[in-house]
Amino acid sequence: MTGRLRAQVRTGDTVARLGGDEFAIIQRQINDADETQVLGKRIIQAISEPYSLSGHKIHIGASIGIELIKGMYVDPDEVMRNADVALYKAKAEGRGCFRSFDPELHSVLGKRRLTETNLRRAITDPNAFEIHYQPQFDIKTNSVTGFEALVRWRDPVRGLIPPSEFIGVAEETGLIDKIGHFVLERACEDALSWPDHVSVAVNLSAVQFKTSRVAEVVVAALDRTGLPPRRIDLEITETVMLEDDKRAICTLSHLKRLGARISLDDFGTGFSSLSFLRRFPFDRIKIDQSFVRDMADNAGSMAIIRAVISICRSMGIDSIAEGIETPEQLAWLAKEGCDSVQGYLLGRPMKLADATALFAPRPRPMLRAVAG
Ligand code: C2E
Numbered sequence: 440m441t442g443r444l445r446a447q448v449r450t451g452d453t454v455a456r457l458g459g460d461e462f463a464i465i466q467r468q469i470n471d472a473d474e475t476q477v478l479g480k481r482i483i484q485a486i487s488e489p490y491s492l493s494g495h496k497i498h499i500g501a502s503i504g505i506e507l508i509k510g511m512y513v514d515p516d517e518v519m520r521n522a523d524v525a526l527y528k529a530k531a532e533g534r535g536c537f538r539s540f541d542p543e544l545h546s547v548l549g550k551r552r553l554t555e556t557n558l559r560r561a562i563t564d565p566n567a568f569e570i571h572y573q574p575q576f577d578i579k580t581n582s583v584t585g586f587e588a589l590v591r592w593r594d595p596v597r598g599l600i601p602p603s604e605f606i607g608v609a610e611e612t613g614l615i616d617k618i619g620h621f622v623l624e625r626a627c628e629d630a631l632s633w634p635d636h637v638s639v640a641v642n643l644s645a646v647q648f649k650t651s652r653v654a655e656v657v658v659a660a661l662d663r664t665g666l667p668p669r670r671i672d673l674e675i676t677e678t679v680m681l682e683d684d685k686r687a688i689c690t691l692s693h694l695k696r697l698g699a700r701i702s703l704d705d706f707g708t709g710f711s712s713l714s715f716l717r718r719f720p721f722d723r724i725k726i727d728q729s730f731v732r733d734m735a736d737n738a739g740s741m742a743i744i745r746a747v748i749s750i751c752r753s754m755g756i757d758s759i760a761e762g763i764e765t766p767e768q769l770a771w772l773a774k775e776g777c778d779s780v781q782g783y784l785l786g787r788p789m790k791l792a793d794a795t796a797l798f799a800p801r802p803r804p805m806l807r808a809v810a811g
């Protein structure tokens with residue numbers, strides 16, 4: 440590897456190994472920025488040529504971040520930081536390419552990089568993640584039938600961080616496997632403290648389907664905790680079906696045969712191809728909260744919700760609407776025949792103790808002996 444890098448540079452340039460699989464090159468005396476890009480292209484080509492190791496052909500790739508130094512006096516730390524940000528962009532844009540530093544990248548990517556660094560550290564701390572549980576209600580009986588497990592990250596400096604701020608980074612970096620594993624195990628364990636008819640819904644990312652053996656991880660969590668499979672509800676989004684249809688369907692079918700329920704989350708936001716519903720027998724469709732939010736002012740949203748409820752009914756699939764915030768939304772969904780609901784109006788995501796307390800027997804009024 441070092442040999443191939445050296446072969447690409449001129450005398451006077453420097454090639455250094457920073458550690459692990461990271462290298463740095465200082466290219467001197469260049470006339471314009473294009474020269475760095477020409478070198479970047481050459482290096483990627485040279486490294487991509489197959490290596491012969493013990494008779495096997497090995498392929499590796501490289502991503503490159505470029506920082507152009509103008510002027511005489513520079514802060515070496517800043518140069519490294521900027522090159523690092525550019526490298527991060529190259530990796531995020533599909534790897535095997537080079538990107539130059541742009542000051543605008545700094546705030547966006549720098550923040551993302553920081554999240555990644557902190558997330559990698561957090562993953563080794565058993566107390567860094569916690570799960571909050573949001574109740575799901577049967578609309579007819581108004582009783583809690585399950586909870587959705589929603590992960591949060593407790594950072595010592597930033598406090599409680601919502602999933603919207605780290606699930607994306609976790610998916611890009613592969614850290615989602617560990618987080619997903621933790622959520623599954625903990626959610627199955629926690630669900631044991633609720634009555635037997637109450638289920639727990641766990642969100643599974645499309646990345647988990649690609650990189651880990653989802654079925655094995657779910658089965659292991661159920662076996663270890665002793666939670667009956669009928670009490671777990673696995674929420675997936677359409678992306679799972681889009682990315683590797685056959686493999687995903689095989690995994691989902693296996694889990695369904697075991698007795699787990701499979702729900703299609705955020706329905707209506709992506710491609711919402713009705714053929715997904717033909718290809719896999721989902722147990723439940725979650726109508727996305729954006730439709731519920733718009734319901735009052737947008738006749739289209741109302742029509743879509745009505746159509747989805749009707750499809751569910753005719754296919755024997757349960758319907759659940761999320762994001763219920765007003766009594767009017769609740770009343771309309773009940774009138775339209777939606778099976779279940781979830782939303783701030785009925786209960787926000789809460790800690791396990793508060794979720795469990797919902798089933799505690801209400802204290803009976805005490806009979807007081809009244810002295811006569
Ligand atoms: P989701 O699975 O669609 O979860 C519903 C989100 O809507 C949750 O946000 C919930 O707190 C929020 N929500 C519920 N009711 C209302 C309401 O009435 N109004 C409003 N405005 N929001 C409501 P949260 O907890 O921030 O999670 C966001 C997303 O992060 C989830 O969307 C899910 O896609 C992802 N996520 C959460 N936990 C996990 C996890 O363990 N694994 C994976 N892969 N993704 C997760």
Ligand code: MG
Nearest residue numbers: 587642674704
């Ligand atoms: Mg969900």
Ligand code: MG
Nearest residue numbers: 704705725761
């Ligand atoms: Mg959703």
